[in-house]
Amino acid sequence: MILADRTWQRLRRIPPSYLVFAALLLTLWVLRPHMMNPNILGIFIRQIVPLGILVLGQLLVMRVRSIDLSGGGVILLINYYISSGLFPGASMMTFIAMAIATGLIIGTFNGIMIAKRRVSAVIVTLAVSIVLVGFVQYLSSGKPPGDVPAMFAALYNTKLLGVPTPVLLWIALTLLMSLFLARTVFGRAVASVGENLTAAHFSGVAVERTVIVAHILAGLMAALAALVQTASIAVGSVRVGLDLPILAVAATILGGVVFGRGEGGVWGPFFGVLSFALLFILMTTLGVDEPGKLIIQGFIILLAAIFYGVRSAKP
Amino acid sequence: MSSPMASLVEMSNIAKAFGGSIALKSVSLALTPGSVHALMGENGAGKSTLMKILAGVHQPDAGEIRIKGERVTFARPKDAIAAGISTVFQELSLLPNLTIAENMFLGREPTGWLGTVDYPTMNQLAERALSELGLSLDPRTLVADLTIAERQFVEIAHGIKADANVFILDEPTAALNAADVEKLNRQIRRLRDAGKAIVYISHRMDEIFSICDTVTVLKDGELVGTKPLAQMTPDRLIAMMVGRELKDLFPPRAAELGDTVLDIRDFRIDADAKPFSLSLRKGEIIALAGLEGQGQQKLLRALIGLFQPAAGTVSKGGTALPLPASAASGIRRLQAARIGFIPEDRKDEGLFLGLPVSHNITMALHAGRPSLALAKPYQREIAETLASLQVKSAGSEAPVASLSGGNQQKVLLGRYLAADMDVLLIEEPTRGVDIGAKSEIYKLLRRFTAKGGAAIVLSRETIELIGLCDRIYVMHANTLVGEMPAREATEHRILDAALVA
Numbered sequence: 001m002i003l004a005d006r007t008w009q010r011l012r013r014i015p016p017s018y019l020v021f022a023a024l025l026l027t028l029w030v031l032r033p034h035m036m037n038p039n040i041l042g043i044f045i046r047q048i049v050p051l052g053i054l055v056l057g058q059l060l061v062m063r064v065r066s067i068d069l070s071g072g073g074v075i076l077l078i079n080y081y082i083s084s085g086l087f088p089g090a091s092m093m094t095f096i097a098m099a100i101a102t103g104l105i106i107g108t109f110n111g112i113m114i115a116k117r118r119v120s121a122v123i124v125t126l127a128v129s130i131v132l133v134g135f136v137q138y139l140s141s142g143k144p145p146g147d148v149p150a151m152f153a154a155l156y157n158t159k160l161l162g163v164p165t166p167v168l169l170w171i172a173l174t175l176l177m178s179l180f181l182a183r184t185v186f187g188r189a190v191a192s193v194g195e196n197l198t199a200a201h202f203s204g205v206a207v208e209r210t211v212i213v214a215h216i217l218a219g220l221m222a223a224l225a226a227l228v229q230t231a232s233i234a235v236g237s238v239r240v241g242l243d244l245p246i247l248a249v250a251a252t253i254l255g256g257v258v259f260g261r262g263e264g265g266v267w268g269p270f271f272g273v274l275s276f277a278l279l280f281i282l283m284t285t286l287g288v289d290e291p292g293k294l295i296i297q298g299f300i301i302l303l304a305a306i307f308y309g310v311r312s313a314k315p
Numbered sequence: 316m317s318s319p320m321a322s323l324v325e326m327s328n329i330a331k332a333f334g335g336s337i338a339l340k341s342v343s344l345a346l347t348p349g350s351v352h353a354l355m356g357e358n359g360a361g362k363s364t365l366m367k368i369l370a371g372v373h374q375p376d377a378g379e380i381r382i383k384g385e386r387v388t389f390a391r392p393k394d395a396i397a398a399g400i401s402t403v404f405q406e407l408s409l410l411p412n413l414t415i416a417e418n419m420f421l422g423r424e425p426t427g428w429l430g431t432v433d434y435p436t437m438n439q440l441a442e443r444a445l446s447e448l449g450l451s452l453d454p455r456t457l458v459a460d461l462t463i464a465e466r467q468f469v470e471i472a473h474g475i476k477a478d479a480n481v482f483i484l485d486e487p488t489a490a491l492n493a494a495d496v497e498k499l500n501r502q503i504r505r506l507r508d509a510g511k512a513i514v515y516i517s518h519r520m521d522e523i524f525s526i527c528d529t530v531t532v533l534k535d536g537e538l539v540g541t542k543p544l545a546q547m548t549p550d551r552l553i554a555m556m557v558g559r560e561l562k563d564l565f566p567p568r569a570a571e572l573g574d575t576v577l578d579i580r581d582f583r584i585d586a587d588a589k590p591f592s593l594s595l596r597k598g599e600i601i602a603l604a605g606l607e608g609q610g611q612q613k614l615l616r617a618l619i620g621l622f623q624p625a626a627g628t629v630s631k632g633g634t635a636l637p638l639p640a641s642a643a644s645g646i647r648r649l650q651a652a653r654i655g656f657i658p659e660d661r662k663d664e665g666l667f668l669g670l671p672v673s674h675n676i677t678m679a680l681h682a683g684r685p686s687l688a689l690a691k692p693y694q695r696e697i698a699e700t701l702a703s704l705q706v707k708s709a710g711s712e713a714p715v716a717s718l719s720g721g722n723q724q725k726v727l728l729g730r731y732l733a734a735d736m737d738v739l740l741i742e743e744p745t746r747g748v749d750i751g752a753k754s755e756i757y758k759l760l761r762r763f764t765a766k767g768g769a770a771i772v773l774s775r776e777t778i779e780l781i782g783l784c785d786r787i788y789v790m791h792a793n794t795l796v797g798e799m800p801a802r803e804a805t806e807h808r809i810l811d812a813a814l815v816a
Binding site: 183186187188189191192195196199200202203204205206208209210213261 | 647
């Protein structure tokens with residue numbers, strides 16, 4: 001009886017994304033076996049890399065019981081100033097530096113508002129996103145979107161050892177985040193704050209600082225996601241990346257990371273993102289059109305939210 | 316004991332289980348008219364369950380209740396009230412947005428000829444009930460505007476005015492000051508002289524001895540015994556409650572003390588309070604005693620920045636700790652000065668219940684290092700702490716939530732012992748743990764001070780403070796009103812010191 005309980009407990013701790021990923025892979029293999037080709041899969045997975053990177057920030061803030069919905073605005077802003085031609089002659093490194101600075105500034109603002117001013121995380125980050133989107137629309141009004149410097153697209157299309165470079169970047173960042181959370185003092189602080197904020201405070205954890213740093217890193221991840229996204233579409237757009245934050249929340253929950261609890265670690269959400277990639281492949285090859293994809297996407301987010309409710313009710 | 320025939324209420328062989336846990340095992344209690352019967356026992360001994368059965372809140376699994384010799388069953392609280400049993404429970408159950416009178420007559424308001432509430436009559440009746448208790452409160456006052464003590468009194472008035480024969484008072488004095496306690500005692504004596512039976516639940520020895528005539532002690536859901544109080548002493552009563560002699564529970568006090576390690580000077584909790592100073596020496600455990608909420612907790616929480624005192628200086632080993640401390644970083648600064656603060660509520664403020672024992676023990680150690688540093692495994696510290704605390708768990712990776720209360724408390728203590736603090740500020744060293752674990756925790760604290768540590772302890776249990784500590788400071792009205800060596804202290808002396816001031 002106890003043994004069965006333990007097994008069940010262990011099963012319950014497996015992030016749902018692993019199961020979803022396996023099920024989708026099996027479905028794809030049965031229905032469209034010709035799609036099971038590393039090159040084709042690689043191209044699809046490459047498309048999902050911006051989401052994958054954004055998720056790394058999302059899982060971090062969700063583990064300290066916060067949330068970051070500002071990623072959409074950050075991605076749009078960075079995409080805009082790379083593609084707008086406002087900075088003629090700027091090198092790729094300059095753009096990367098600008099993007100990172102943007103991410104850090106917005107992350108810091110979010111973090112301070114949430115940790116020090118105690119403003120609702122949803123409201124702060126959503127408002128920041130809306131302000132950024134409005135700002136970009138104001139700047140770009142009447143002007144056609146420009147092109148992204150060719151270097152970005154060139155880099156985006158490279159491969160290393162047969163794997164697209166963006167995918168490698170994603171895997172490397174995930175590894176780094178995994179090690180960072182598992183091995184550093186900061187990682188312990190994140191686990192503590194997520195489990196019990198008051199107890200974290202009483203055991204000497206700098207709770208405010210932990211939440212602020214989590215948001216700064218989430219801003220950084222949004223900036224990196226923006227760079228990859230911009231490179232992938234190679235043009236400016238006023239719509240790019242707006243649905244990514246909510247997808248990132250869904251993938252994170254699917255990966256077993258719910259507010260304050262991090263049983264899925266970093267790899268649960270990683271497979272959550274891969275599940276989204278497989279789902280897109282499946283829907284595309286089955287001929288589901290855009291509205292259909294949107295509906296299915298919505299349902300998955302809904303399911304993830306329901307799942308979160310079930311899990312948090314039984315701690 | 317009086318003969319069964321003379322009993323007003325007779326509960327015999329009452330048993331009650333909640334799910335798998337047994338709350339009462341064959342407990343009998345007889346209440347005689349004109350008697351104040353103390354019901355004592357540790358938390359979880361079954362006092363409240365027994366009283367809730369008598370009040371019709373719970374139904375017994377076995378046993379019977381007789382009132383004036385007739386067998387009764389109470390399916391709901393209303394039945395018990397109809398049978399003349401009136402209860403004042405510990406939890407305040409008044410509605411803050413109604414007036415005193417509205418609360419007192421809730422559900423049975425006097426009505427006028429149109430069926431509307433007859434406010435003049437209701438207020439008059441309420442005023443009379445209040446004045447019988449010696450209270451001059453306007454019955455039209457909103458309960459929200461009353462002090463906690465006044466609310467408690469209204470609650471009591473509410474219970475007493477019903478025309479009952481049996482009164483159950485469950486810790487009625489927890490929020491009352493001495494003058495109010497005396498007012499209440501007068502009422503209790505009046506009820507007793509009128510031939511009512513009163514059950515009085517309290518943890519305060521002096522109250523029990525001053526007002527009660529008989530005592531029944533419960534332990535772990537079983538009846539230990541019923542005795543006339545005239546034959547009892549506080550020590551014997553405690554021995555009955557804990558099942559062993561008090562002196563066996565506590566380790567010996569400090570043999571010798573070192574230098575002053577913590578010095579609190581000219582401390583003013585708020586602008587109206589008198590300033591005071593106190594000091595703590597190496598090897599010493601001092602207590603902040605007195606009635607509840609007299610500034611003891613404010614003093615400790617001021618040191619960690621969760622309360623802003625009006626004035627004062629604190630120094631540790633000659634180094635000043637600036638006051639007021641910051642709420643965000645006060646604990647970190649204190650820990651850097653090797654002073655640990657152990658909060659009273661281990662579930663909400665202390666432990667990470669879902670995380671492993673190892674994480675709970677090492678977090679204060681980790682927190683003292685830079686964020687980006689690699690986390691040390693601290694395996695030696697974990698193993699040593701678990702061994703010295705004798706924590707019973709399924710290994711250091713088991714979640715703390717899977718441990719018993721006593722072991723959880725030890726893990727919490729272990730966090731600060733592992734972090735190698737010089738001074739511990741402890742709000743409730745043994746809250747909600749059983750007597751065996753208590754005794755072990757006392758030994759652990761003594762071992763900590765024997766190695767040069769020092770501690771300031773607060774506790775709701777004065778007996779614990781007397782047995783555990785070397786010196787006792789008595790606080791009242793946000794200031795220090797007395798100091799005595801623990802070996803000379805009694806609950807009575809502490810209360811005297813608090814109330815004479």
